[in-house]
Amino acid sequence: MTFEEKTIDSEYVFKGKLIKVRRDKVTTVDGESIREIVEHSGGVVIAALKENGNMLMERQFRKPVEGIVFEAPAGKIDPGEEPVDAALRELKEETGYTARKIEFLTKTYPSVGFSAEILYIYLCTELEAGETDFDDNEAIDLEEHSIDELYDMVIAGEIIDAKTQIAVMMVKGMIDKGELADYLD
Structure with missing residues (x-):
């Protein structure tokens, strides 16, 4: 049996730069x-795939x-x-690359139990290198890894970031189905 909760009352208990926290009284x-619900403007995740089959990845302190x-490059959506x-x-900003081709893969809610954040995952191809433009106080180490290596890392539990796990699995699936054969070397 499904039951839709109706909001009786709602109030903001915190309003920050990145998130707002709302307390709703609901019917059950x-x-x-x-x-208690976290509101977030949403974010994007980028599966940046080079013609050699490598994905651009980042290491940063969280x-x-x-x-x-x-993790895969990612960031928040501005208002x-x-x-x-x-x-x-x-x-x-994060990799220095631009993409001549971008394709929407999926959207996901990272934690529906308390957060309304939504992430949009994109595949970027036909990449051209350039200069990074990090946000203030942002320190990122950029790496490239083959999609097969990244897939193995997901399966082994070495990639702990859920948005990156989804991006890697989706790109690996596309490659295995031959959907990117015309693009990859």
């Missing part, structure tokens, strides 16, 4: 309850997990910005 199957995370434009902007 047993009466009423409180839901404070929430107190460590360096190996009023379309996701595809954010993906192209973030690709350029």
Whole structure:
């Protein structure tokens, strides 16, 4: 049996630069309850695939997990910005590359239990190298890895970032189906 919760009351308990936190009083199957919800402007994830079959990857320190995370290039969508434009902007800022071709792969909600954040995942191909333009206080180490190596790292549990796992698995699936045969060397 499914039950749709109705909002009885809603209030913001925090409004920051990146997120807002809302407390909703809702109806439930047993009466009423409180839901704490994180609002986020959304983000993009870029599977930047070179003609040699390598994907551009990053290593950067992530404070929430107190460590360096190996991940695909990604970033937030600015107010009023379309996701595809954010993906192209973030690709350029974080890797220095521009893409002549971009394809929407999927969207995902990273944690539907408490967050309304949505991530849009794109495949970028026909890449041209250029200069990075990191955000203030951003330190990123850029690497290239073959899609097969990245796939093996996902399966082995070595890539812990969910958005990167999804991007790698989708690109690997496309390659295995022959959908990128005309592009890859």
